[in-house]
Amino acid sequence: MKLLSLFVTLLGVYVCSADYSPLSYVDRQCGEDLSNLWLDVVAVVDNSQGMTDDGLNNVAANILTVFSNGTRIGSNTFEPRTTRLGLVTYNNVATQRADLNQYKSIGDAYNGVFDALSTTVDTTESYLATGLTLAENMLLEQSANSTRAHYKRVVIVYASEYKGDGELDPLPVASRLKLNDVYIITVAYEQSGDDGLLKGLSQIASPGFSFSNDDHQSGNLVGKIQSSLLQSNCFCPSDWIQYRTSYSDPASYRYGVCIQPVNINSNWLAAKISCGRRWNVSSLATEFNQAKHDFILSAVKKANGFAPPYKYQIGLNYVSGSWVWDQPAGRQQVPLQKPFMWLSNNPQSASDQSAAMNMQSGQGTGWMSIATMVGSANYVCETYSCDTDNYCDAQFFKTK
Incomplete structure (x- = not known):
């Protein structure tokens, strides 16, 4: 079946990879098979002191659990329904921890993500704009201008603080990403006394894609992010x-x-x-x-x-x-x-x-x-x- 799929793809013909439901009088739902996600995703993680070591550990566990329901991590010549995962950390500057081609499997991602998110850095400064800008550049260079240009692109933000103005204002970067058809999911790790984080991140997120670490405590965060990824992966051609x-x-x-x-x-x-x-x-x-x-x-x-x-x-x-x-x-x-x-x-x-x-x-x-x-x-x-x-x-x- 895989060889047939590849053959059809090489001919430039539409490939339908689904067995559809029996005849029914309801409109078709978006696909909900996490093992068949086909996205390019960049996780953007605040690693300043405000996140705390425990918070970073929780973020690493969350990222990997989200993609552990059979999602194929990395590119695959024979199976196009794959998801590439990149990783960026940021504080007062942003660092690329993994480009979109580094993780070849979920096993690679487990080792790489936990290693990259092991401890916070020695600064309290946290500017989301730096992380979003690096993610934007990665998606432009490694996704939009690649053989996966027709794949939807997603940024997942994990932040402990929302601040910045001028060149460090994250809102213009987020607006630009969304204008270029990139979905943004945000997760707020609120610090004590910071009531504005969730509100600020809700402006950054795509509609309905703004969540809180409180959802992690209730056990709902993984499911909400997975649902957002499935919705991001459900789309129409540009003239439909x-x-x-x-x-x-x-x-x-x-x-x-x-x-x-x-x-x-x-x-x-x-x-x-x-x-x-x-x-x-x-x-x-x-x-x-x-x-x-x-x-x-x-x-x-x-x-x-x-x-x-x-x-x-x-x-x-x-x-x-x-x-x-x-x-x-x-x-x-x-x-x-x-x-x-x-x-x-x-x-x-x-x-x-x-x-x-x-x-x-x-x-x-x-x-x-x-x-x-x-x-x-x-x-x-x-x-x-x-x-x-x-x-x-x-x-x-x-x-x-």
Whole structure:
């Protein structure tokens, strides 16, 4: 199987590494297999006196426990779903302890991380900006400009203090990292009387990725960081929109589904074929529930080439006596279970009205039956996200 995967990769074809769940009437979730993480991660650790030797020991244990659920550490020619781990320590200056290619296995990481985080240095100065800047340079030189440029990048910060202004202000560096599509996870190791650390680090972190050492005490810190890594590893191509629980809140829970409004007038059958060829596992969009319908409508309203009254084709179609949802090639179509969005006098019983589109009317925006090869409208496509269950090959990004 590994040789086949390599062969397909060399041909520049999408590699799908997952066995998907049986047919169900729910939207696909992001992959949750920690053994299949494929990320480039830099841990940035405060080793000033404020962290304390015990704190550093806890950080080392936390880092290694996070990646000890079968995650493949290092690069692997035959298995692309690997995670590289780099390590930076900082105080008043930053030091690279391990570049992204140093640790070849979790065993290497155990020895290297504990050795690098054995004791604090003899200074109380702690400037996170130095550590973030070094991590930024490492990711730029060793990840973004490499054969792993399509991998998501993550920085995990462990800090005992938040301070700095001017050139030592960490916020501009963090903003730059996030602007360049780097996720930041922060863990606050608060000192007595320092109530501002968690608040400061929450500005540094990506939305929802700010935690405290108190979570370690309760046993939840490892799980929260792992969940953040899985969410970081669940993403859509740049011209697709990831379906989430709230369109207006980018930090809301994300599904393993991407959508794309297409402003090309086509009949339904042409739209179906077009969607099926736009990405790796793609089709016309499904609307299993009101939330999905509302999300797609919000995306359409923001898309170029769509204007009120909105109308756009979706994947609902009439096949062999029942309404079903279009699915990617080779996958069984999903029977309609909740016909909640039909407009009045729809669906039509006419034999040629065997597909559906969303139409804005005085009743709101709902489904209207249409012919598959007559008339035209814009349409909305859907595909699986790239995640731990669904590896997306670099060559496929280049061809789309």
